[in-house]
Amino acid sequence: MAGIKIAFDFGTSTVLAAVHGRGVKIKEPSVIAYDTFDDRIIAIGRDAYRMIGKAPDSITVVRPVREGTVYDYDAVEHMLRHYIQKLCGNRIFKPEVIISVPAGVSELEKRTVAELATKSGASKACVIEEPLAAAIGAGVDIHDHTGVLIVDIGGGTTDLAIVTGGCIAVSSSLGVAGKTFDEDICRFARREKDTVIGDVTAESVKKQVGAAKFPDAELAVRAVGKDYLSKLPRSIEISSTDIFLCIREHLEQIIEGIRLLLESTQPELNADILTNGIIVTGGGAMLRGIDEYIQNRLGLRTRCAEEPELCVVRGIDRAFSDRKILSDNGYVFKSYSDIKDFEE
Ligand SMILES: Nc1ncnc2c1ncn2[C@@H]1O[C@H](COP(=O)(O)OP(=O)(O)OP(=O)(O)O)[C@@H](O)[C@H]1O
Ligand SMILES: [Mg+2]
Structure with a gap:
C-alpha cells in the first residue's frame, strides 16, 4: 500500500495543503513562532499569526517565505514536517509531495525546495511552477x-x-501584492489620520472593505491603533474609497x-x-x-x-492524476537520496 499524496502551496501569506482525493485540508497563515533563546517552536500557523506584533522579546515570530521564496529554511522544514505529520497521522508509508515554486526560479532553488520536502517526511517530492498550477x-x-x-x-x-x-x-x-496594499493602508492611517496601525489590522481592514474601484455603496470599518502624538489607543474609520485611493x-x-x-x-x-x-x-x-x-x-x-486563493493548491493536486503536466515541464519526483546523489 502506498502513502497518501499531498499538494503544498507554501506562500508568503498562506500555507495550503490538499490530500489527493480528499480536498484542501490545511489553510493556515504562513507564520511560525519560536523561543528566541533556545529555538523551541512555540506555535505554527494560526496560533503564531495571533502573536504578530504582540509577542514578548522571548518569542520570535517569522514569516519564513518572503516574496514567494524560502527565506528561513529551518522554519519551512519545521512547518512542512508539522503539516505532513498532521495529515499522515500514524501511517507507515511516507507521502508523495508536490510543492509549488514561483515561476522562473533556478534549478538550484527547485532542488532546495524538493529537498526540504523530503527532509520533512515526504518519500518523494516534485515541484511545479505556481502560475501553471494556478491556471489548472x-x-x-x-x-x-x-x-x-x-x-x-x-x-x-x-x-x-x-x-x-x-x-x-x-x-x-x-x-x-497584498502586503504592499497593507503597507499603503498603514501609511494612509499615519498620514491622514495621525494614527499608527499594525500590519494585521491593515490586512483585516483591506479584507473587510478594500476595493480597487470607487464603490457603488460606500463601506467603512473602524480600525484601532495608536495616536501618533499622544501614543494612546485610538479608533479611526477607514472607507473603501480611502483604500482605493491609497493603493x-x-x-x-x-x-x-x-x-x-x-x-x-x-x-x-x-x-x-x-x-x-x-x-x-x-x-x-x-x-x-x-x-x-x-x-x-x-x-x-x-x-x-x-x-x-485555492487555485494553486487545487492545480498542484490535479498534477497527481495528470502526470503529463509534470513530464511536459521536466518536473520529476525525487527522493532525498536522489537529490543528494545528484549534488555529489
Ligand atoms: N477579501 C480579500 N480582499 C483583499 N485581499 C485579500 C482578501 N483575502 C485575502 N487577501 C489577501 O491575499 C493575500 C494572500 O493571498 P495568497 O494566499 O494567494 O498569498 P500567498 O500564496 O501566501 O503569497 P505568495 O503567492 O505571494 O507567496 C494577502 O495579502 C491577503 O491579505
Ligand atoms: Mg501564492
Whole structure:
C-alpha cells in the first residue's frame, strides 16, 4: 500500500495543503513562532499569526517565505514536517509531495525546495511552477494550445504568466501584492489620520472593505491603533474609497507589469489573450473590483477565478492524476537520496 499524496502551496501569506482525493485540508497563515533563546517552536500557523506584533522579546515570530521564496529554511522544514505529520497521522508509508515554486526560479532553488520536502517526511517530492498550477486550478484546459494570461496576486508577489500547451510561455514576477496594499493602508492611517496601525489590522481592514474601484455603496470599518502624538489607543474609520485611493499607485504598477509582459510576447500569443482574456487568481483576487480595474485599464476581458486563493493548491493536486503536466515541464519526483546523489 502506498502513502497518501499531498499538494503544498507554501506562500508568503498562506500555507495550503490538499490530500489527493480528499480536498484542501490545511489553510493556515504562513507564520511560525519560536523561543528566541533556545529555538523551541512555540506555535505554527494560526496560533503564531495571533502573536504578530504582540509577542514578548522571548518569542520570535517569522514569516519564513518572503516574496514567494524560502527565506528561513529551518522554519519551512519545521512547518512542512508539522503539516505532513498532521495529515499522515500514524501511517507507515511516507507521502508523495508536490510543492509549488514561483515561476522562473533556478534549478538550484527547485532542488532546495524538493529537498526540504523530503527532509520533512515526504518519500518523494516534485515541484511545479505556481502560475501553471494556478491556471489548472482556475479550470483552464492547459493542454490546449491557446494562451491564457494568469495574474496571481498573492501576499508577497504578483506572478504573471501566459500559459499555453501545458507550459509557461512567458512569465514575470512583481514585488507588488497584498502586503504592499497593507503597507499603503498603514501609511494612509499615519498620514491622514495621525494614527499608527499594525500590519494585521491593515490586512483585516483591506479584507473587510478594500476595493480597487470607487464603490457603488460606500463601506467603512473602524480600525484601532495608536495616536501618533499622544501614543494612546485610538479608533479611526477607514472607507473603501480611502483604500482605493491609497493603493491606486500600486494597482497601476500591476497594470504596467501586465503591459510589459504582453509587449514581450509573440503576436500569436497576444491574439490569444485578446480572445481568452485574463484570469486573476490568488488571495488578492478577492479585492473588490480588481477584475473590473484590470479590464478597464487594459481593455482585455478579465475575470476572477472561483475561490481564487485555492487555485494553486487545487492545480498542484490535479498534477497527481495528470502526470503529463509534470513530464511536459521536466518536473520529476525525487527522493532525498536522489537529490543528494545528484549534488555529489
Ligand atoms: N477579501 C480579500 N480582499 C483583499 N485581499 C485579500 C482578501 N483575502 C485575502 N487577501 C489577501 O491575499 C493575500 C494572500 O493571498 P495568497 O494566499 O494567494 O498569498 P500567498 O500564496 O501566501 O503569497 P505568495 O503567492 O505571494 O507567496 C494577502 O495579502 C491577503 O491579505
Ligand atoms: Mg501564492
